[in-house]
Amino acid sequence: MEAFDVVIIGSGPGAQMTWNSLPGRSVAVVEQGLVGGNCPYLACVPSKAMLQTAHVWGLASNPEFMPVFLGPEPPETAYTMTVRRRDKLVHNRDDFEAAEQLRRAGHKLFRGHGRIVRPGVVDVSGVRIRYRDLVIDTGSVPEIPPVPGIENIEPWTSEEAMSSDGLPESIVVLGGGPVGCELSHLFALFGSVTTVVEKADRLLPREEPEVADTLTEALHTVDGRVLPGATVTEISPRGTGVRVALDTGRPVDADKLLLAAGRVPYTIDLGLEEVGLQVRPGAPMPVDDHCRVVGAPHVWAVGDVTGISPHTHTAEYQGRIVAANLMGREAVANYRAVPRAVYTEPALAAVGHTESSARAAGIEPLVAKADLGDTVRAQIDGVSTGWVKLVADPSRRTVIGATAMGGHAEEFISEMSLAVRGDIPLSVLTDVVHPFPTFSEVLEGPLVELAERVAVREPVPVGQH
Template identity: 40%
Template sequence: MDHFDVVLLGAGSASEWIWSHLTGKSIAVIESGRVGGECPYVACIPSKAMLRSAHVRRLVARSFELGATSMPFEFDNGSAAFAVASKRRDRISENRNDSNASRELADAGAKLFRGFGKITGNGTIGILVGGKLANEISYDALIIDTGSSPKIPRVAGLASTPFWTSEEALSSSVLPESLAILGGGAIGCELADIFSAFGCRVYLIEGFEHILPTEDGEIVAVLRNALRGYGVKVVEEAKVSSVSYNGGEFCLEFEGRSTISSEHLIVATGRRPNVDGIGLEALGLRPNPRGIQVDEFCQVLGAENVYAAGDVTAVAPFTHGANYQARVIVDHLMDGRASASYDAIPRVVYTEPPVASVGVISGESSDSNREIVIAWMDLGSTARAVADGETKGLLKLFLDKGSRVLVGATAVGPNVDEMISEVSLAIRAGVSIDVFAQLVHPFPTYSEGFEPPLQRLLL
């Protein structure tokens, strides 16, 4: 039986960071899918490539308004443009081929085992190919990075229909005439933005009070209005009772609402950690559909020398969150004492306009002894927004009055996906509002929008 210092179960973003930075140890990687996980091939990168094409298309549509052309621009066929955008997407995502990533893994000195990894005991893991045990290796430390999968709701008739998940939606080169998206979270909103830009009739359906249910309602209102301006039919507080597919058309029935019909249906109702079948029971652990619990060093609770990172932990389920956990694990394996803190990890929805948040974004604190003060700014009133012809945007800052340190921020508008890191740093470093408010931003920039609310929070 081959032995390794470290075995990575799954080759996602966290694992890629680990095998690229962990030195002086023998490393094995077990992966049944693509090396690099979903992000480079069917998730983050292809979606951002398509969003770029969609946003440029919308910007070109404003060329006359913004003085770039002497007359309104006449667009080509949306379906043809979508096909071209898809070719660019596939080129950027390496046509969903992991050959380069596999080569980089080998160049880093790690050994790749193709197959499904299943823990067989404390310190051993089997590699299954075609459902049969093909190999077994041992380890000193195990890192679980098995990612997540789409969560499919239990809706009558849905399972028997040819619905898409985000993977199929981001792999297709054919633009449907109409599309229903079940789920108004980050993935659903981004897909609605993409498909509507090319002329597809889109229904964005959310069961909760508003799309992006975990975000601030005032922030969401700005995005909702933008999507509706693009022609997206945003349907909120809608409970789907059944789904059927006949004659090339989906039919969605609702409780107390009119039926929606569309050529295609995307299910984007969240994701679930991949914990089933990987042999957690061999470590004395019971698979939890809410993810593997870890401590501040990303060590799995109840297991010795076992770590977990990425979506499988359901903590900060973003690529940057996974990479952060990977850094903590590498430090710990190298006898460091770095520990994970998730208070300052930002989250972004890359729509037009983007939505970005970090930390506490509510005036109600779970700590009864902490008073939260809120200040806001209309980003559409900044000098840069006026020059750019951007009229919509909102920034809200949340201050712990007692400590005089920001605990959160949320924003919608141009460039907020980049601006949010300024608040992340302030939270992480515990920067006093008295210091933060002295920061001078270049004129004219959107980040100047921080200054008025920061000054108000000084009072």
């Protein structure tokens, strides 16, 4: 029986960050699917690639830029080109190169389902290997809502949507979270009759209310429809398509149903009970702030399976935390400044508290806003939609949250992530000089406003929260 310092079940971004940060350690990686996980093949990379191509294609219809184009390709042709570019970027969902990179790094790949058979031993489809430490990075799977009739149709999940070549003439997207928002924008941009059904009273209900307003209006611009506060009561076949019955009115008919109602941690048949863990299917792995699995010595977990923050960058961060601890360096995870991004048009980026979550935490926040259209860069780029909203703790004189839409907010949000993570005083943030002309200049007005409003208050020393 082969023995390794570290065995990793799953090979997603968190696992990759772990094995790349363990010099001198013997590592085995167990993967029953694609090396690299879903992100490079079926999730993050293909969806963002398709959205980018769609946005570029859409410039030919934008009055600001239409004169420089000979004319856009028809939607069907453009979609075919988009799919071709997507598949090239994801290597046609072939993980050969990723597997070779793993081997070149000196690690061993075991293909198959990994299951703990006793402490220190994992079975991989009949082959047993020993570990000193075990890292679980099994990710998550789409949640299938318990709607009557769903078993009678073949809905898409995001994986099917991101691997299909077809452009449906009409589609119902069940769920208005990040995945639902991105994919509904994608299909609506290419002319699919798109309807988003969200049981909450707005899209992305955990974000600022202004986010839902902006995204709903953006969808309306491309003839997409949003049905908030609606619950699906039944799903049934209708010809070659589907009929979705709602509790709020008339049913919606479409060619395709896309399930985007959330994902759940993949914890099925991992043998967790063999190391003393009782984790029900779909429940997250309980981890401490070192990413150790609570109650299981020498077992760690990273990524979606922890249920903490379902982002690739969170998984990579946790991978660094685990690797540092395995190498003997004390490392503790802090999630309060992990950014959130949704790559719609305009894109959303946020970090830390919203106005309502700050109040729920016992803070009476100060809020300042600015319109992205007031920047010179927005005028240069022909951008008319976008804004930023900052949330500050007046007692600490620091920014504790930021939300931005448009203007490549996913890029400049890192400045606010650093501000939140480092408790950087507003007086320092207002002294930051932004290059001209950039979208990041939109931060300057709200920061100055907040600094002036807290100037008369006595600050609490940093670290006393």
